[in-house]
């Protein structure tokens with residue numbers, strides 16, 4: 001108990017120091033670096049940062065932090081109380097029940113976080129698509145998906161998250177993160193392999209389904225990765241994925257590679273996933289659907305109609321469904 005409190009206080013102190021000198025993104029880096037493995041501080045700091053970005057002034061945030069150092073528990077309760085004002089009911093397609101969802105910020109896909117499983121709209125949209133593609137009946141849930149798909153061989157290119165929590169119960173499930181210091185194909189930690197999507201270590205035609213979430217924009221040579229995914233999928237296997245997508249007609253590369261060197265032709269943009277900043281190499285457009293034919297995929301976009309959008313609290317965004325040709 002004492003340790004937990006110390007962690008909380010430490011995390012908030014770190015944040016205070018960071019706040020005094022740095023803009024928001026750097027605060028995030030510092031706080032997340034020190035707190036990611038400790039859920040208590042993680043949730044308190046996350047609340048503060050979200051409030052700071054969208055609802056509070058910097059002064060108000062500093063005042064709250066100062067109070068939080070004296071009484072972390074009360075601070076946490078108070079913060080959640082403010083956040084609760086920005087919640088609504090919705091059907092979670094991962095939990096399979098109606099539950100509370102918290103609204104955060106301005107993004108349509110990274111919001112409406114399920115109180116029970118922590119899934120944001122994008123994760124839950126992907127779960128709906130998985131259920132529809134693999135014949136799971138309503139009400140959709142990942143528990144039902146797993147029961148319905150016991151023999152499915154699935155590879156997910158991330159080692160944590162609300163989908164991973166359910167999918168790892170499948171016998172034929174593999175997941176990975178990328179760590180440049182670990183030999184690809186071996187484990188980073190139990191149950192999580194190290195894999196580079198541009199050069200996978202799996203045998204040909206291993207999987208029925210490959211899932212990637214907001215990762216392709218960060219891959220330096222995405223064509224290598226599409227090719228690899230096509231290689232490890234069985235004929236008629238699916239690659240189901242999300243990428244940031246703004247209905248632009250054409251794909252634009254932010255970088256070109258000259259003699260092995262990355263030359264940026266547009267301003268550098270980073271995404272922060274709560275752990276690290278990742279550089280964006282590509283802004284995808286609708287021409288991706290055609291481009292993926294080169295790798296043997298027929299691809300369609302899935303979006304929700306108004307009614308479902310309201311039921312599931314998924315207010316926008318697309319999930320891509322790529323079907324690998326039979327041969």
Ligand SMILES: [Zn+2]
Pocket residue numbers: 092093094095096099114115116117118119
């Ligand atoms: Zn949920």
